Amino acid sequence: MVGAAVAYGLARAGAHVRVLDEGDTAFRAARGNFGLTWVQTKGLGNQPYFELTRASVDGWTALAEELHEVSGIDLAYRRNGGLVICIGDSEAEERRRFIASFKQQAGNENYDCAFIDRPELQELFPNAEIGPTVSGASFSPMDGHVNPLFLLRAFSGGLKRHGGSAHTGHAVKEIRRSGSVFEVRTGDHTFQADKVVIAAGLGTEHLARMVGLDVPVRPERGQVLVTERTSPVFPYPMSGLRQTDEGTVMIGATREDVGYDTGTTVQGFAGMTRRAIASFPFLAQLRLVRGWGALRVLTPDGGPVYAESESHPGAYVATCHSGVTLASMHANLLPRWVLENRRPSELSTFGPERFHVQPAA
Numbered sequence: 575m576v577g578a579a580v581a582y583g584l585a586r587a588g589a590h591v592r593v594l595d596e597g598d599t600a601f602r603a604a605r606g607n608f609g610l611t612w613v614q615t616k617g618l619g620n621q622p623y624f625e626l627t628r629a630s631v632d633g634w635t636a637l638a639e640e641l642h643e644v645s646g647i648d649l650a651y652r653r654n655g656g657l658v659i660c661i662g663d664s665e666a667e668e669r670r671r672f673i674a675s676f677k678q679q680a681g682n683e684n685y686d687c688a689f690i691d692r693p694e695l696q697e698l699f700p701n702a703e704i705g706p707t708v709s710g711a712s713f714s715p716m717d718g719h720v721n722p723l724f725l726l727r728a729f730s731g732g733l734k735r736h737g738g739s740a741h742t743g744h745a746v747k748e749i750r751r752s753g754s755v756f757e758v759r760t761g762d763h764t765f766q767a768d769k770v771v772i773a774a775g776l777g778t779e780h781l782a783r784m785v786g787l788d789v790p791v792r793p794e795r796g797q798v799l800v801t802e803r804t805s806p807v808f809p810y811p812m813s814g815l816r817q818t819d820e821g822t823v824m825i826g827a828t829r830e831d832v833g834y835d836t837g838t839t840v841q842g843f844a845g846m847t848r849r850a851i852a853s854f855p856f857l858a859q860l861r862l863v864r865g866w867g868a869l870r871v872l873t874p875d876g877g878p879v880y881a882e883s884e885s886h887p888g889a890y891v892a893t894c895h896s897g898v899t900l901a902s903m904h905a906n907l908l909p910r911w912v913l914e915n916r917r918p919s920e921l922s923t924f925g926p927e928r929f930h931v932q933p934a935a
């Protein structure tokens with residue numbers, strides 16, 4: 575997802591771009607995510623991350639329109655706000671506190687989010703009764719959602735339209751400097767390039783080491799469920815619940831530390847459906863048609879990493895755990911950095927050196 579966005583942005587700016595992608599055997603969060611473009615919970619305690627997320631989402635409408643034009647694909651992007659549903663009084667209290675802290679950090683105007691109580695929440699859902707234990711929700715007009723698979727396909731179509739190419743089944747084994755160029759080896763093939771951007775999800779750490787960068791990432795499993803199609807019931811996406819343009823309801827997602835296991839569990843599915851039904855009891859009537867597990871790509875502090883190697887200038891790394899939300903920034907800011915050799919100020923705090931601070935003696 576990250577590589578597709580950066581590659582598209584580079585090709586659009588006139589660069590000659592090749593994408594080397596491991597393919598179907600790789601871990602690919604891009605194929606298993608929830609499709610939210612989400613701001614309201616991103617960056618408490620990390621103002622630059624909040625600002626980056628907000629700026630990216632502010633650029634999303636233009637990105638969706640541009641990709642529609644260049645690829646012919648309508649991404650089903652909607653930005654009319656999103657909610658975090660609270661069940662019981664303590665969750666409501668906690669959410670109110672979260673909003674207050676965020677407003678204090680980001681400023682009342684900048685952090686556009688408010689707590690709404692039960693009656694107000696019910697008014698937002700005229701076609702779906704909320705459950706008796708729902709205590710309210712936070713609502714933010716900053717949030718939205720999109721079809722993430724269409725997004726991938728549109729990036730890929732746009733890349734080709736701008737003269738770039740993608741090579742699937744090419745797991746990168748080696749990256750090295752050879753004179754003034756990089757040589758990138760995948761099995762029997764060796765590609766040459768003036769610059770290299772490593773955006774390989776959970777494969778990033780291994781590849782980044784080849785250009786002298788230490789970028790720790792770890793997997794976190796998220797399980798997702800999809801129901802049969804139903805009539806329009808959810809006008810807004812929620813953290814953990816959204817209705818797709820096609821009418822299915824997505825229910826998600828667990829947060830599990832299980833290494834590289836992409837499996838699903840009855841326990842995981844049961845916990846998610848229990849909460850979904852507590853939020854909207856009618857969901858118990860819908861049949862489930864699909865479920866999967868996928869791995870998030872997490873750095874130690876959950877923030878993104880954007881860096882250029884000091885030992886191998888011209889080699890860059892980009893990784894994050896909100897690749898859908900940050901897609902517009904990845905397609906715009908990162909290509910500028912790579913092509914202009916100048917790090918945009920918005921990205922100055924996202925280097926991996928923040929993980930390698932020595933404790934004071």
Ligand SMILES: Cc1cc2nc3c(=O)[nH]c(=O)nc-3n(C[C@H](O)[C@H](O)[C@H](O)COP(=O)(O)OP(=O)(O)OC[C@H]3O[C@@H](n4cnc5c(N)ncnc54)[C@H](O)[C@@H]3O)c2cc1C
Pocket residue numbers: 575576577578594595596597600601602603604605606607608609610611612744745746747773774775776777778781795796797798826827868869870871892893894895896897898899900
């Ligand atoms: C359950 C779940 C829900 C999520 N929900 C959301 C959401 O609602 N909103 C949001 O913004 N984000 C969400 N995410 C996160 C989002 O999917 C990721 O941030 C995004 O996919 C990360 O993109 P990536 O390109 O870094 O990694 P991936 O999407 O994992 O892609 C990695 C790519 O690198 C390639 N690769 C790996 N190693 C090599 C190698 N050696 N050589 C060549 N290619 C290689 C793979 O083939 C793959 O294509 C969710 C993730 C999960 C798991």
